[in-house]
Amino acid sequence: MEDLASIGTTGARVGEMLLASGAETHRAEETMNRACRAAGAIDVEGYVTPTGLFLGVKDAQGHAVVEIRRVQRRGVDLARVVEVNNLVRHLERGKLDLGQVAAKLAALAAAPPAYGNNWPVLAGAVGAAVSVLFLGGTVRDMPLALGAALLVRLVVRALSRLDGFYFLAEFLGGFAAGVGVVALRTAGISFHAPAVLVASILSLVPGTVVTAAIRDFITGDMVSGVVRGAEAALLAVALASGVAASMSLTAIVPR
16 A cells, blocks of 8 residues: 555645646546545545645544645646546556656646647637637638737736736736727728627636536535636626726727
8 A cells, every 4th residue: 555645645636636727626526536545545535625625535544644735726728637537547447556646747737738828829819710700700800800819818828827817817808809899990990890809708708617617516516516606707797897898998889
């Protein structure tokens, strides 16, 4: 059996990384419990909230270790969620031992995002350019939606690197989109302003958070479901408030 302290530390690290990467609380809780049991813990009790986790492990002699982790910075990195899940599966099947899993988790945490920093921004902008066609726009509106979405994503990316600016990033993203659309209208460019505006902020809509909240409700994690639902609502309000603020400051409403 592995050292009990190492089991607790690695198990908590598994849950922490999953939670920080956008996994549902149920998935994070179940996976870290499985990791600890696979490493040899006799009794495992884990409890996960959207912003932290508690983990207690016990061996056959009755010795116990408790781990508490606070997760302050969260995002969406589904590739990392898959990687952590695969490491725990390999641990359960005996393909990796606990030390190897801990080393791979440390390397994964230190590694840059799977798709870098620029590709997600570009992908979001291209998605906005395409989605404008489904919002009533035309092919002529696509370059404008692409540029507006690039501006929005760059603003959000810059603020997301700072602690404590989670909701402010959404607000300023919506604000940047509104200012960009108003600037284009003021310049006398003819385009479908509502379609370009909606397309440019579409990638900021908290769809992943809503999905996680629903999954938490389905699995019976009522506290996490309520918290994530409130988070999604606040993010949506922040985004809409940013757009409304830009319209109010310029006193121009796109038509």
